[in-house]
Amino acid sequence: MKLWGGRFTKETDQMVYQFNASIDFDKRLYKQDIEGSIAHVTMLAKQGILTEPERDSIILGLKSILTDIENGSLTIDQTYEDIHSFVESHLIERIGDTGKKLHTGRSRNDQVALDMKLYTRDEITELDLLLKDLLSQLLSIMEANLTTYMPGFTHLQKAQPITLAHHFGAYFEMFKRDRQRLSDIYKRLNLCPLGSGALAGTTYSLDREYTAELLHFTGATLNSMDSVSDRDYLIELLSACSTIMMHLSRFSEEIIIWNSNEYRFVELDDAYSTGSSIMPQKKNPDIAELVRGKTGRVYGALMALLTTMKGIPLAYNKDMQEDKEQTFDAIDTTKNCILLFTGMVSTMKFNNTIMEASAQNGFTNATDAADYLVNHGVPFRDAHGIIGQLVLYCIEKNSSLDQLSLEEYQAVSPVFQSDIYEAISLKTCVEKRLTKGAPSPEAMKEIIALGYNYLNGN
Ligand code: ARG
Numbered sequence: 001m002k003l004w005g006g007r008f009t010k011e012t013d014q015m016v017y018q019f020n021a022s023i024d025f026d027k028r029l030y031k032q033d034i035e036g037s038i039a040h041v042t043m044l045a046k047q048g049i050l051t052e053p054e055r056d057s058i059i060l061g062l063k064s065i066l067t068d069i070e071n072g073s074l075t076i077d078q079t080y081e082d083i084h085s086f087v088e089s090h091l092i093e094r095i096g097d098t099g100k101k102l103h104t105g106r107s108r109n110d111q112v113a114l115d116m117k118l119y120t121r122d123e124i125t126e127l128d129l130l131l132k133d134l135l136s137q138l139l140s141i142m143e144a145n146l147t148t149y150m151p152g153f154t155h156l157q158k159a160q161p162i163t164l165a166h167h168f169g170a171y172f173e174m175f176k177r178d179r180q181r182l183s184d185i186y187k188r189l190n191l192c193p194l195g196s197g198a199l200a201g202t203t204y205s206l207d208r209e210y211t212a213e214l215l216h217f218t219g220a221t222l223n224s225m226d227s228v229s230d231r232d233y234l235i236e237l238l239s240a241c242s243t244i245m246m247h248l249s250r251f252s253e254e255i256i257i258w259n260s261n262e263y264r265f266v267e268l269d270d271a272y273s274t275g276s277s278i279m280p281q282k283k284n285p286d287i288a289e290l291v292r293g294k295t296g297r298v299y300g301a302l303m304a305l306l307t308t309m310k311g312i313p314l315a316y317n318k319d320m321q322e323d324k325e326q327t328f329d330a331i332d333t334t335k336n337c338i339l340l341f342t343g344m345v346s347t348m349k350f351n352n353t354i355m356e357a358s359a360q361n362g363f364t365n366a367t368d369a370a371d372y373l374v375n376h377g378v379p380f381r382d383a384h385g386i387i388g389q390l391v392l393y394c395i396e397k398n399s400s401l402d403q404l405s406l407e408e409y410q411a412v413s414p415v416f417q418s419d420i421y422e423a424i425s426l427k428t429c430v431e432k433r434l435t436k437g438a439p440s441p442e443a444m445k446e447i448i449a450l451g452y453n454y455l456n457g458n
Contacts (some may be wrong), residue, residue: 003085003108003426015234017081020318025325026083032118033083033111034066039214040106040194043207049105054098061095062087083115084108107198107207109228109316114194116323118215120237124186130338131179131244132455135172137346139451142168148443149426150265150355151364158362160412164350166439169447174247181240189233192217199315207299217278224377225315231305231323238302238327242336247293248341252288255348259285269347272340287344291337301330356426361400363391365424368432369401372423376415386413 012020039061045055065087068074079088092099152162192212195202201224208220221227258265268285276282278290308322366387373383387401389412394400401424409416421430433440437447 002081003088003103015348020081022082022321022324023076023078023080023086025328026115027082027086028328029112029115030069030076030087031066032115032122033087034062035118036101036111036114036194036215037062037087039211041102042214043103043211044101044204046210047204047205047207049204054101058091060123061091061099064094065090068403082108084111094108099355105197105202105204106194107196107228109198110196110224112194113196114192114215116231117189117193117233120189121186123335126238127241127244127331127335127338128179128182130335130342131175131182132458134338134345135175135179135451136455137342138168138172138175139448139455140163142172142347142444142451143448144328145350145352146444147430148350148352148355149359149430151359151362152439158358158364159366160367161359161426162439163430163441163444164352164355165441165444165448169444169451171247171251172451173308175244178240178244178247179458181243182237183233185233185236185240187218188236190218190219192231193221193227195220196227199225199228211258223294229312229315229317229320231309231320231336234323234327235305235309237297238305238330241330242302242448244296244300244334245291245298245337247338249295250290252292252341253343255288255344256285256292262307263354263358264351265350265358267349268344269349272344272347287340294333294337298333301326315351316441329384337401348400353360359403359426361404363394363401365389365426365429368429369420369424372420373415375414378413378415 041055041058044050045052066076069076074085074090076086080089088099088102091102109117116441141295142165145168148164149161149162151158152160152167187382192208192215193208194209194211194215212218212220221230244295255266255268257263261269268283270283272287273283274286276284304326305323306320312319369390370380370383370387373386374380378386390401390404390409393412394404402421406416406418406420409420431440431442434443436443
């Protein structure tokens with residue numbers, strides 16, 4: 001059954017019907033659509049627009065539709081234009097003429113705006129839980145690896161020694177910000193558009209604040225035209241998902257590098273790796289690669305919606321139906337990626353010995369050697385030059401700063417004494433980095449404690 005047709009003299013062309021229909025993808029909004037309708041009729045009855053028996057009969061009908069969809073006895077099929085028509089038609093079929101009163105004082109424009117907001121709220125909650133789980137896995141890995149030394153990189157060149165705890169701590173901060181972003185979006189979107197009608201409100205005496213309260217919004221939206229044509233919250237969510245994916249993708253990239261034959265910093269669990277159909281020796285990091293790859297798809301959804309929205313005059317236009325497919329896909333993709341990534345990271349093994357050996361070579365202690373000179377009165381710029389000379393000498397000799405003899409040191413500067421070895425040991429280099437947010441175990445313990453407080457409070 002169509003919800004319109006009175007003013008038409010011809011049937012819709014079949015191809016037009018299919019092009020126009022959205023049931024194929026908006027069927028996933030059935031729960032939100034029914035929930036919104038129940039709140040709407042509850043409000044209508046409170047305002048005396050529907051009688052209480054009418055309200056009860058409609059609610060009973062709607063609930064039976066919900067139950068039947070969920071237990072599989074009612075399938076949402078293509079015979080309806082969209083989920084709104086599907087629910088309303090089935091309601092009328094089940095309870096008769098009273099069902100025809102459901103849509104009093106409502107348009108599909110405010111209805112779909114409501115459904116999408118309800119859906120977005122649920123999805124934000126799910127995304128948040130998945131991120132929280134990822135954060136708590138990261139935190140336990142951090143706690144267990146306060147003295148797992150590894151090289152820190154800039155330009156993908158070994159720079160200074162850090163610890164695994166410190167490296168993971170960087171991602172902890174990123175995903176923490178992602179959760180904050182989600183919570184901001186939730187707060188901003190949490191105003192109820194229902195009661196805005198097609199664009200200009202209605203002539204019925206609706207109590208919009210009451211409907212908002214029933215649906216756990218903080219209040220009603222303030223402009224009916226904006227209410228039916230606002231998709232900012234979807235753009236914000238897609239942007240937040242894009243940022244989450246960007247973080248996951250950077251992390252994936254590092255894991256792919258660390259898992260490579262050249263690095264061997266980590267080994268992925270067999271359950272999270274795949275093989276090759278031709279090369280028997282292969283164990284590939286496909287999950288990390290897919291997460292990295294799917295990032296493009298989520299960015300695409302953001303660009304698509306921004307582009308769809310850019311030329312739309314007020315108020316509702318059918319272009320907006322295009323908000324759904326890619327948004328659904330992007331949210332599903334992001335949720336899946338967080339879930340799989342969390343599993344991959346928490347089962348991954350770290351090759352501490354290889355990481356530490358890698359931090360030992362590559363002159364990650366060169367800055368500390370320069371700092372040694374500074375502490376003995378040499379100006380930093382001169383110290384930098386002296387150590388630079390020593391590094392060059394080591395490269396030519398295929399040696400490292402810790403392997404040079406004291407004579408070799410003193411040949412370049414008499415300031416060096418035998419305590420230089422202690423000063424540039426990996427342990428010292430890390431332990432002395434005590435500034436807030438730095439890698440020393442002492443500084444990291446404080447950060448980890450803050451991390452636990454954060455997770456317990458949020
Ligand atoms: N399927 C539509 C959408 O997703 C529902 C709103 C339809 N409104 C209309 N005036 N045709 O946007």
